[in-house]
Structure formats: structure tokens, C-alpha cells
Amino acid sequence: MDRWAVRIRTLLLGITLLLGVLAYSHGQEGHSGLKSGSGRTFQYTSKKLGIPILRASITIENGPLEQGRHLYQVQAHVDSLNLGFLFRVNNRFTSIMDAETFSPVRYVKEIDQEGLLTERKKYSQTLTFDWSNGKVVVETNGVKERKEVFLPSDTYDPLSMFARCYLKNELQPGHDVYMNIYDGVKLGQIIFHSKKERVKSNLYGDIEAYCLESLTTFSTYGDKRGTIRIWYTADSEKTPISMELSLPVGNVRFELEGVRQS
Numbered sequence: 001m002d003r004w005a006v007r008i009r010t011l012l013l014g015i016t017l018l019l020g021v022l023a024y025s026h027g028q029e030g031h032s033g034l035k036s037g038s039g040r041t042f043q044y045t046s047k048k049l050g051i052p053i054l055r056a057s058i059t060i061e062n063g064p065l066e067q068g069r070h071l072y073q074v075q076a077h078v079d080s081l082n083l084g085f086l087f088r089v090n091n092r093f094t095s096i097m098d099a100e101t102f103s104p105v106r107y108v109k110e111i112d113q114e115g116l117l118t119e120r121k122k123y124s125q126t127l128t129f130d131w132s133n134g135k136v137v138v139e140t141n142g143v144k145e146r147k148e149v150f151l152p153s154d155t156y157d158p159l160s161m162f163a164r165c166y167l168k169n170e171l172q173p174g175h176d177v178y179m180n181i182y183d184g185v186k187l188g189q190i191i192f193h194s195k196k197e198r199v200k201s202n203l204y205g206d207i208e209a210y211c212l213e214s215l216t217t218f219s220t221y222g223d224k225r226g227t228i229r230i231w232y233t234a235d236s237e238k239t240p241i242s243m244e245l246s247l248p249v250g251n252v253r254f255e256l257e258g259v260r261q262s
Helices: 002-021 158-167
Strands: 040-048 051-062 071-080 088-098 104-115 118-130 135-140 145-150 176-182 187-201 205-218 224-233 240-247 250-261
Touching: 040 240, 051 250, 071 158, 088 158, 104 158, 158 176, 187 224, 187 240
Parallel strands: none
Antiparallel strands: 040 051, 040 250, 051 071, 071 088, 088 104, 104 118, 118 135, 135 145, 176 187, 187 205, 205 224, 224 240, 240 250
């Protein structure tokens, strides 16, 4: 039982990280920005023995104006499927970021999960970034927790990193990508290595794709290493077609099932 609970907690942390970096741009130029009504939603499913067990989606779109600033909003959802009383998850993540600098402004986690294989968790956590003082304020509802954490200037939450990568950054095969990411729990640096290869996609068939791969550690397994891989089409669309997390206790893979305008 404890082993399954640890596995699920690690899986959810990995999914959040995957959603944050799944669409890293590889072209000569990134997207210059989002026009009105030009947001996109990527929808994924993870299966075990042919049965869907998790659904994930990520949406990037224009956000509301705040104090005269143009903002982007990124939302990610993770939901369990066909797991019954063993495990239920309905988690939501939202990031608000500055559209000019791509710096995160606010990151909100809404956690709602329970089941036979994991403890009951229902809370929300808000990270408010204060770049003028080089810190982030972390507030957790339900446990009345508030703390301040000092961060390097190039630190992002997982979803603001997604938006920066998808809309601005460039990537070429053979180049390394360095990321500082803070999700309210731990600050970490991840290094992704890129390569080009042929893969099979549920949506597009046998195609050329770029793969980003990184080794990372999981504190729930005594800092043992796991591997993150993200594949996206080697064309101007840069569509993220699949993502995989190799854990010390097994693998989970998400396949793209659909893309829609939002």
C-alpha cells in the first residue's frame, strides 16, 4: 500500500513537470505571440494494458489585463479514468505570466485526489512571484501556511516554462536546454538534450520528430534518477505528440489524442 502511494505521488509530480515542458519549440523562430482567439489545447491519454487510466490537457491562451500588462494564461488538467475507488484524481494547474518578458506572475495548484492507494488531499496553493525582491510568496489554503522563498532570476513554474518555450525559445537538435523550475515544493534545474528520430504517433502515423530527454531525480525515491522524454513533430507546427516518464517503479506514457483551437 505504501509503495503504491509513493508511486502515485511521484507520478503526479512527474506529470506536472511533463505538462510544463511538453511543447518546447525547435524551429528557427518561436511563435511571436498569440493573436486574439488563437489559443490551443493539447489533449492526452495514458493507458495501461490498453485501458485509459489518465487524461491530461494543457491550454495556452491570452489572459486578462492586469495593471495595464498583457498576460498569457496556461491551464493544465489531470483526471483519472477507470480506476474506481483505487485512485481518483481531479487536479488543476493555472499559470499567469507577463506576455512581454514571459516571467511568471502567479501559479495556482488545485489538488483534489483520494482513493484506496493514496491519502486524501484537497487543497489549493498559490505562488505569487515578486521579481523586484527576487522571491516568491507561497500560500497554501486549508493548512494556513505562508512562506517566502528566494529564487534565481531565471526561475519559472512548470506552466510558464511551457509558454516561454512554445512562444519564444528556439531549439536545434544537439543543443542542450537548461531550465530552473519551482512548483511550490522544490527548486530544481533540469537539462534537456535534443535529438531527431522517427516515431509512431496515434494521430499522425509514422513521422519524423524531435525528442527532448532529461535525467531527473525523485525525492520520494531517495533521489533516484528517472527519465523524462517529450516528442514533437519536426515541422513548423511543432506539435507535441507524446511524452514519457520513466520512474524507478515503472513507466507512464501520454499520447496526443487531439488538438483544438481555444
